[in-house]
Amino acid sequence: MATVTEPVGASVTGPTGSGGPGGRLRGTWVQALLVVAVLIAGYWAARLMGSPAWAGGFPTGVGESFMAWLDGIYEWIVANRNDSPLFLYFFNYVSVGLGSAVVLINQFLTFLTWAGVTALGVAVSWRIAGWRVALLVLATFAVFALSGLWNEAMTTLSLIITAVFIALLFGIPLGILAGRSEGFHRGLRPVLDFMQIMPAFAYLLPFVLLFGIGNPAAAVVTAVYALPPVVRITALAIREVPKGAIEATTSLGSTSWQLLTKVQLPMAKRTILLGVNQTIMLAVSMVVIASVIGAGGLGDAIYQALAKINVGQAFQAGLAIVMLAIAMDRVTGAVGHGAHTPDIPRRYRLPLWGGLLALVILVTVVGRLFDLGGWPREASLDIADPVNTLYEVIQSSIGTFTAMLGTWTLNWVLSPLSALLTGSPWWLVVLVAAALGWIFAGGRAAIVCGAAFVVIGLLGVWDNAMDTLSQVLVASVVTIALGVVGGVLMSRSDVLAAIARPILDAMQTLPPFVYLIPAVALFTIGRVPALVAAVIFALPPVVRLVNDGIRGVSAGTIEAAVSQGSTKWQLLTKVELPMARGSLLLAINQGIILVLSMVVMGALVGAGSLGFDVVFGLSQNQLGLGLASGLAIVCLGLFLDRLTQGRRAPRA
Template sequence: MATVTEPAGTKEAGTEGTGGGDGGLLRKSWFQALLVVVVLIVGHQVTRSAGSPAWAGSFPDTVGRGIMAWFDGIYAWIVVNRNDSPLFLYFFNYISVGLGSAVVLINQVLNAFTWLGVTVIGVLVSWRVAGWRVSLLVLATFAVFALTGLWNASMSTLSLIITSVFIALLFGIPLGILAGRSEGFYRAIRPVLDFMQIMPAFAYLLPFVLLFGIADPAAAVVTAVYAMPPTVRITALAIREVPKGVVEATTSLGSTPWQILTKVQLPLAKRTILLGVNQTIMLAVSMVVIASVIGAGGLGDAIYQALSKVNVGQAFQAGLAIVMLAIAMDRVTGAVGHGARTPRIAARYRLPLLGGMLAAALVAMIVGRLFDLGGWPRDLSIDIASPVNAVDKAIENAIGGATGAMGTWTLEWVLGPLNNLLTGTPWWLVVAAAAALGLIFGGVRVAVISGLSFVGVGLLGVWPNAMDTLSQVLVATVITILLGVVAGVLMSRNDTFAAILRPILDAMQTLPPFVYLIPAVALFGIGRVPALAAAIIFALPPVIRLVNDGIRGVPAGTIEAAVSQGSTRWQLLTKVELPLARGSLLLAVNQGIILVLSMVVMGALVGAGALGFDVVFGLAQNQLGLGLTSGLAIVCLGLFLDRVTQGRRRAGA
């Protein structure tokens, strides 16, 4: 890359100097991938011409039916022996009862403080740790809970979040400390964390339902497990980034390992660890909403019930509450991490201030109890569902024909043909194509993982629905990457546009994924198209950010050299900036495709079908075999998509 700054002409500055070898390898890889697609199409046409013979059909489901029956047998055994088996009687049942009691206890405490006490405590605490702007945001959040008539549901959700985050931090921080201090343990746990973060949220539900049943206990455990990886990973990173010189100096003074940890490493790593806590809380918020599928209740259940009835107004009402909760928790915990907006209070006033805050909270609670305030009265709530439904109806009347036509065109000319290609091509050719793509983009190891992932999908007996899911993911990903690259380039080119777009992206990345289904249903109704639309919108923010950061990270000297050689703006972008931002672009593709997969699977709640529907149907009808095999198939697809889209990046890192 250093040769870019030399006056070697526009061509050299734009191609060879910017890593022309890498660019040529990338072009060669995409040409080879195109050949793989051509082979698939030819195989599909040959199969159709031959009348779809038995050797060219879908993956045989004999093994899959056996696996489903085996899982169903395990579920039947658990149902019969849940109250007799020592494993459940003295372990899982105790955990279930304990977690259920913890959620109920926290909810009872919140109810005991009444809406007045909870509001006063929330506003005062947020002011103390994050400043008056965030305290106003918290006040507005509580006002939304009350005025939408969802106060009790919000407190249920908050109780479940508190319980789940406590569990995640209780186990995650010690594991992160151990990973930060032990290289062997870090290497052992890293692939586990990678695997956990690849898994779509839906895939977590069924195993924990199997062990803990339906409702709050299973929801608390699945939320804690889902939210734990950032805590472990960021805590380990924070401990490992403490300067070695400081640790060596402390050791030379005779400090014990415990003293080094508590007096040096943890204090120096505090800010980074708090960032991990923030990420854990945000993941817990998103998972608690999804856990409504397994009976978690609260705001997630309100959204789920509204979407099942296609009641956009009620879904918007509950969605607004969960969005405000997510933003408020993000701002409060984020402020604790960086401490920039924390009010500066002189040391001599801190204790009296704390006493005054406790007194104010106690007075608010007493007043609330004396006047029997409890939760916010529902007769004082404001109905916003009806006007939202009216607006939705007006939008449907105005552009319903256009969106319907767009959806029909997408199904008939894009999604349908791709799905037919994947399901109508011999399964062994699809497996070979997956392995070939892995070899092209990631090497031999990724090729083996890719091929085995598709074989695993086939052995699980859900091949047609898995190919349906994959087709949806591929279509949504292509659109996401195209839109993300265009928006990211524009953002990198114009500081004003970047300043406007950045807070929008911040807010979008704060929202739980469940919420994105609401506007999609409002525009496109029920079916695969709204699931695709929600997936695209959900995955866009990180893609845009990564493209923008990658282009802005190109050295200024490199750009000046290319401009001095007469490069046009288009040449500068395509020959210099995008090639040099290749790492960020590949990461954008990787993140985009994984987020799209998680959202497409969740689209089963609005009629997207495929593997997500199998998971939901298995949960609803107690067909744990179907649900678990579908969940495992989702994991296999996620593993394939993740490895293929980051193989070369890892190899060159």
């Protein structure tokens, strides 16, 4: 995600803003409200005139032709997959290789038996991260076993290992090149920006087209989705190596390779490992989503349960995914900082690793002798029925209230906003998007925002895109409001911050797929649970950024404001929030992009619109509809990202 480079405390300025920072900020919002008022007036004018042809939605002719062309490409690929040299000598080989890698890793885990896998995981996690994390890993394997999802968990783990290996194989070298070459870094940065604003769903169809349904496509799409963090952080780590160390090494006659291997990589090791941690966590998230394209594993268990509205089974599989995500985060995070790694004298480290390996081999041999294999399903504890019973109790007690809240939100908020966007003249909506981009982010953003909406129209999915946008706007408003309030409260109380911080850490660790489960439990299926899941998913980074921004305001500034008699409200609104504007802009940007990714994923629980078109295109082999919808999602992400980045400060 592109970060805001404007200095803290700089003001938002519209094209015609004047006066002090507060005046310019108010002027910006006045202009934005006037633009929205023009849209509303245009909508009602079109309705009063009987919705003439020139005031309707975007013409569908180009979009239909584009979808038909894509469908033709899909049919050609299906017919020539085993004859075309491109597939015969490249994509098919890659597909077979990746599929074989996943199968081999899965077979290796099966060979170890559940006892050997557990021994290996606990031993390695203890050596890397200490006994607390080792106990967490042990508890994770216990959840896999007792939930009856051991085999599914091993499939998911195999996919993660394969995808992370691919991501690191390409990501670390790219990061090193970007860190050592300014030109390569400038060329690569917009590509990484683009990849990071793309919602996960938008990645699925292109790779299904090239690799088909199944593990190969899931492994590649997961690797590509998880690639940007390791590239960015590796480049940053290389660039942050002290220039003094580089100059000293160069003056001694070191070659470029020696400089890299003897100085830059060793000094950047911990930061690079942070990138590896982020890549692994994104891989966990994407592997779960990839169940839609036949990846199997724990994600498929949740997907099937949600399709049947079986909250108990979804909760059981979701708990396993949550434990897996937290365990992998703690283990890989410890590799970077090493805070809890057991302090073993250097001369004993190699014998210790040898002893741990011997222990794993011994446990595996015993497991093979007793033919343990995977954990027997008959020895598992089925908690689906108790959870479903609890779900029924919750529905009977608060179901009426949540149903009323959902109906009110749908009838009085979502539907009117969707009607405004879909019922207004398409050209007016495009102009409004461009005007908002100009007001909030300048001329280049205006061009990008307007062009994004034109492309959406040309793709032939205008109405569904506007409906998706309405859902994103509603969820974003709620997320930002709650996030600002939560961030302000955290900044006011160290105790509250200490309590909230680990909760927010845990929430940011969870794969987004998991958030659909409690939302469905409260609101059944439909658009509203998708919005609830989106708000919960996007809230933690907003709260953290607002809290960090306010706490970053200098103590001298606050003391000066207090000494002049400012009240707490004046201190917040006139000093802290304006001074923390950089963090606030980033919080809004991050929150809205995360909301978009989750709203699209809400198609799995009945949210409809673009997300549904992607899923429908995947399931019915309608590449045109699915890919056009995926591209429209990317355009919405581009529009929202550029709109919320604000004006950049001029370069020094």
